[in-house]
Amino acid sequence: MKINIADKSYKIEKAVATLLEALIYIKENIEPNLGFDYGCKSGVCGACSVRVNGKEKLACSYKPKEEDTIEPLKYYPQKRDLIVDKSSQKELIKRVKAHIINYKEETLSPQDELKTQIQSDCILCSSCYSACPVIEINPQFAGPFALTKSYKYTIDNREANQKEHIDAIQNSGVWDCTLCNECTLACPQGIDPKSDIVSLRNISAKHGYTDPNFNTMNFGGGFGFDPNGGF
Amino acid sequence: MHKTDILIVGSGIAGLISAIKAKLSGANVAIAAKGIATKSNSVMAQGGINAALGNIDADSIELHIKDTLKSAHNLADEKMVSKLCRGGIEAIEFLEKLGVPFSRIEGADTPLKSIAQRALGGASAKRACYAQDYTGLKIVHTLLDSAINLNIPIFEGLFLLKLLKNSQNEVCGGLFFNFDSGEIEPIYAGKTVIATGGFGAIYSKNTNSATSTGDGVAAIVRAGGELSNMEFVQFHPTTLKGSNILISESARGEGGYLINGKGKRFIDELSTRDIISKAIFEQLQSGERVFLDLRHIGKEKLERLMPQELKLIKQYAATDACKESVEIEPAVHYTMGGASVNENFEVKGLKGCWCIGEAANANVHGANRLGGNSLLEAASFGLLAADEVLNAAPSKIEEQKINYSLPIEKGSDNFKIYKAKNRLGKLLFDKAGIVRDEKNLLQALKEIKELNIQNLKIDDAPKHSTLLIELLELQNASLLADAIVKSALWRKETRGAHIRSDYPQESREFERDSKIEIYDII
Numbered sequence: 001m002k003i004n005i006a007d008k009s010y011k012i013e014k015a016v017a018t019l020l021e022a023l024i025y026i027k028e029n030i031e032p033n034l035g036f037d038y039g040c041k042s043g044v045c046g047a048c049s050v051r052v053n054g055k056e057k058l059a060c061s062y063k064p065k066e067e068d069t070i071e072p073l074k075y076y077p078q079k080r081d082l083i084v085d086k087s088s089q090k091e092l093i094k095r096v097k098a099h100i101i102n103y104k105e106e107t108l109s110p111q112d113e114l115k116t117q118i119q120s121d122c123i124l125c126s127s128c129y130s131a132c133p134v135i136e137i138n139p140q141f142a143g144p145f146a147l148t149k150s151y152k153y154t155i156d157n158r159e160a161n162q163k164e165h166i167d168a169i170q171n172s173g174v175w176d177c178t179l180c181n182e183c184t185l186a187c188p189q190g191i192d193p194k195s196d197i198v199s200l201r202n203i204s205a206k207h208g209y210t211d212p213n214f215n216t217m218n219f220g221g222g223f224g225f226d227p228n229g230g231f
Numbered sequence: 232m233h234k235t236d237i238l239i240v241g242s243g244i245a246g247l248i249s250a251i252k253a254k255l256s257g258a259n260v261a262i263a264a265k266g267i268a269t270k271s272n273s274v275m276a277q278g279g280i281n282a283a284l285g286n287i288d289a290d291s292i293e294l295h296i297k298d299t300l301k302s303a304h305n306l307a308d309e310k311m312v313s314k315l316c317r318g319g320i321e322a323i324e325f326l327e328k329l330g331v332p333f334s335r336i337e338g339a340d341t342p343l344k345s346i347a348q349r350a351l352g353g354a355s356a357k358r359a360c361y362a363q364d365y366t367g368l369k370i371v372h373t374l375l376d377s378a379i380n381l382n383i384p385i386f387e388g389l390f391l392l393k394l395l396k397n398s399q400n401e402v403c404g405g406l407f408f409n410f411d412s413g414e415i416e417p418i419y420a421g422k423t424v425i426a427t428g429g430f431g432a433i434y435s436k437n438t439n440s441a442t443s444t445g446d447g448v449a450a451i452v453r454a455g456g457e458l459s460n461m462e463f464v465q466f467h468p469t470t471l472k473g474s475n476i477l478i479s480e481s482a483r484g485e486g487g488y489l490i491n492g493k494g495k496r497f498i499d500e501l502s503t504r505d506i507i508s509k510a511i512f513e514q515l516q517s518g519e520r521v522f523l524d525l526r527h528i529g530k531e532k533l534e535r536l537m538p539q540e541l542k543l544i545k546q547y548a549a550t551d552a553c554k555e556s557v558e559i560e561p562a563v564h565y566t567m568g569g570a571s572v573n574e575n576f577e578v579k580g581l582k583g584c585w586c587i588g589e590a591a592n593a594n595v596h597g598a599n600r601l602g603g604n605s606l607l608e609a610a611s612f613g614l615l616a617a618d619e620v621l622n623a624a625p626s627k628i629e630e631q632k633i634n635y636s637l638p639i640e641k642g643s644d645n646f647k648i649y650k651a652k653n654r655l656g657k658l659l660f661d662k663a664g665i666v667r668d669e670k671n672l673l674q675a676l677k678e679i680k681e682l683n684i685q686n687l688k689i690d691d692a693p694k695h696s697t698l699l700i701e702l703l704e705l706q707n708a709s710l711l712a713d714a715i716v717k718s719a720l721w722r723k724e725t726r727g728a729h730i731r732s733d734y735p736q737e738s739r740e741f742e743r744d745s746k747i748e749i750y751d752i753i
Contacts, residue, residue, distance in 0.1 A: 017474070017547070027649070027698075028646070028649040028653075029646075032645035032646055032648070032649070032689075032691075032698050033645065033691050033696065033698055035695055035696075035697055036697070037266075037270075037697075038441060039266065039270040039271075039440040039441055039442055040270075040272075040274065040275050040440045040441075041440075041441065041474075041476070042275065042476045042477070042543060042547070043542075043543070043546070044274050044275055044365075044368055044539070045269060045270045045271075045274050045275070045440060046269055046270070047266070047267070047269075047270045061546055079411070079695045080694075080695035080696075080697075083695060083697070085411075086267060087267075087387065089267075090379050090385070093375075093376055093379050094379050094380065097380070098376045098379075098380075099329070099330065099376045099377050099379075099380040100328070100329060100330040103328050103330075105342055106342065107339050107340060107341055107342050107344070107345045108333075108335050108342070108345050109335055109337060109339075109345065110334075110335045110336065110337060110347075112335060113332065113333070113334055113335045116332050117332065117363065120332040120362070120365075120369050120372070121365060121368075122372065123269065123274070123368065124269045124372065149376065152332070153330060153376075156330055156332075158327075158328075158330060158342075159330075
C-alpha cells in the first residue's frame with residue numbers, strides 16, 4: 001500500500017491495522033526523521049490527530065487506504081511534517097474561562113452526570129478546530145473545543161457564577177459560529193460542539209445578550225435576518 | 232533561561248495537582264514536561280480512584296489499608312499506606328471542587344456521598360470512584376483547565392536530561408532538551424519535584440502511553456538518588472490480544488468472566504492482578520486461548536458504565552463485546568518500583584528533590600498494586616507532597632556552565648535506534664516478564680549490554696527531532712532495564728508480581744526492598 005505525506009509517497013510493505021502503524025513503519029524502515037506525534041495508541045490522548053484526504057482523523061484509530069494523503073492539522077503552526085504547535089489551545093481555554101469560577105456545594109445526581117458526560121469525553125485532539133471554516137476567516141474565533149469546554153462548566157450545578165462564563169464567550173465566541181456542523185462530524189469522540197454552541201446562545205439570551213449579527217446584518221425591512229445564525 | 236521557586240517535571244495527575252496546590256498556597260511554581268499534558272499516561276487510566284467513601288458498600292479507611300497491605304505482600308510501609316488511604320478522601324474532595332465530572336448515584340445528601348463507586352480486584356468494598364471508564368482522562372483535563380486558569384506556566388517540549396546540583400550537592404533544577412528550539416536549557420529552582428511517571432513503555436507489550444519511559448527515574452539515579460523495587464512490574468491481565476489495548480479492570484469489577492477456549496472459567500476474576508496474570512499466563516503456556524466475556528452483563532449496563540471499553544473492543548478487536556467474548560493477553564501496565572522516597576516524598580540520596588506518582592516508590596504498593604490505587608497515589612501524594620515541598624528550605628540556586636552534548640553525529644545509522652528499541656522491549660518481555668528465572672535474567676543482562684545503547688548516535692537536526700527524543704528515551708530505557716533485571720536477579724523468591732520459576736516460594740529473607748544505586752548499573 002502507498003500513502004502520501006507532503007508530496008512524498010511511501011510504500012508500506014506490511015499489513016497495518018491503523019495509520020499510526022503505517023507511520024511507525026515508515027519511521028522504522030524508510031524515513032527515520034519523519035515527524036509525527038502519538039502517545040496512547042488507543043484514541044484517548046489526542047496527540048496523533050492529522051488530516052487524511054482533507055478530513056481530520058486520529059492516526060491511531062483510522063485504517064489507511066491506498067493512496068491516502070496525510071497532512072497536518074490546519075491553522076496550527078507546523079513544526080515538522082505532521083507535528084503542529086497546539087499550544088494556543090491553552091490560550092483559548094484561558095480566554096473562555098473553562099473552569100469552575102465560583103464553586104458552590106451542590107450534590108449532583110446521575111442526571112447531572114449525563115448533562116456533561118459527552119462534553120467531558122473531549123481528548124483535546126483539536127480535530128474540531130482544524131475542521132472549523134470560521135477560523136480561516138476569523139483566527140480569533142474561540143472555536144468548537146473551547147466552547148464545548150465552556151458549556152461543560154457553564155451548566156455545571158457546582159458553578160455559582162454562570163454569568164462570567166457567558167460574558168467570556170461573547171466576543172469571537174458563540175455568535176461567530178455558522179453552525180455548519182463540520183466540528184461535530186470531525187469529532188472522534190462523538191461530541192457535538194455545534195449543539196453546545198446553540199445551547200450557549202440560549203443561555204446567553206437569558207443573560208440579556210442578543211445575536212450581534214441581528215444588528216449588523218439588517219436586510220432593510222426593520223427586522224433582522226441572520227443568514228449565519230439559523231437555529 | 233527560567234528560574235522558579237518550585238519546578239515540577241511532568242504534567243500528569245501527580246504533577247498537575249501538586250502544582251495547583253502549591254500555586255493556591257501562593258508559591259511560584261512552574262511545570263516542565265516533554266509532551267502536552269493531555270498526552271500524559273494518566274489520561275489512559277480508566278477504572279477509578281480509590282477512596283473509602285462507603286457510598287455503595289460499608290467501607291472504612293482501615294479496610295482500605297488492610298486490602299492495600301495484603302496485596303503488597305509485606306513490602307509496603309504501613310505508615311505510608313495509612314497516609315495514602317487517609318489522603319484519598321481529601322483528594323476526592325479537592326477534585327470534586329475543581330469540577331471533575333464523576334459518575335453519580337441517586338439520593339445522596341452531600342457532594343462526596345453522590346460519587347459512584349465500583350469494585351476492583353482485591354478490594355473488600357466498592358471503593359473506586361469513577362467517571363464512566365474515562366476516570367484518568369476527566370481528571371487530567373479538569374486539572375489542566377485549573378492550572379491554566381491559575382496561570383501556572385507549563386513549558387512543553389522540555390525533555391529532562393539531568394538534574395542540576397549546586398556546590399552543596401543539593402538539587403537546584405534540571406537541564407532540558409528543548410524540542411522546539413533544539414537547544415539545551417537549564418531551569419533553576421529552589422525545589423524540584425519529579426512527577427514523570429513510570430517506565431512500562433520500555434517493554435514491548437505494554438498498555439502505557441509511548442511516553443512512559445521513566446525519564447525522571449533515570450535522571451534521579453544518574454544524580455545519585457536511590458531506586459528500589461525495580462523488579463516489581465505489574466502485568467494487567469486483560470489487554471486485547473495483539474494490540475495490547477487496555478480493557479479496564481472495571482470490566483471484571485462489573486462482573487466480567489475470564490474463560491479459556493473451552494469456555495471454562497479458571498480463576499476468581501476479582502483476585503489481584505498478579506494472581507490473575509499468572510493464571511492467564513499458565514493457560515497460554517498450556518496452549519489455551521483466553522477470553523474476556525462480558526455478554527451476561529447486558530448491553531444497557533455496558534453502554535452506561537463502560538462506553539470506552541466497548542468502543543476500544545469494537546475498534547481494535549472488531550468485536551461487539553455485547554455479543555461475543557474477546558480474546559485477551561496480559562501486558563505490562565505499571566511499575567511499582569521507582570525512586571525511593573522518605574515519608575516527606577524527598578528522594579533518598581538527594582537533597583532538594585521530591586518524587587511523586589508512578590515515578591516514585593513511596594512504599595505503598597509493595598509487590599503488587601491494587602487497581603484504583605495508582606490514581607489515588609498520584610492525587611493524594613501529589614497534594615501531600617506539595618505541602619511538604621512548600622515547608623522545606625530551598626536549595627541555593629547556582630547558575631552553572633552547561634556541559635552536555637547531545638548524541639548526534641553525522642553519518643550515524645538512524646535505523647539502529649529502532650532495531651535496538653524493539654530488541655530491548657522484546658528481551659525484557661521475554662526474559663524479565665511475568666515469570667522469570669536466573670538463566671533468562673542473566674541472558675537478558677548480557678543482551679542489554681550488547682545493544683550498547685548508551686553509545687548510539689543519530690544523524691538529524693535536533694530541532695523538532697522525535698528521533699532524538701526516542702534515542703534519549705532509549706538511553707533511559709536501557710539504564711532502567713538493567714536496573715529491573717539486576718533487581719529481579721537479586722530477589723530469589725516469588726512475591727506478588729515478581730514470579731521466579733526457580734524460586735517459587737515467598738522467602739522471609741527477601742521481605743525487604745531491593746535497592747539500586749548508579750554504581751550498581753551500567
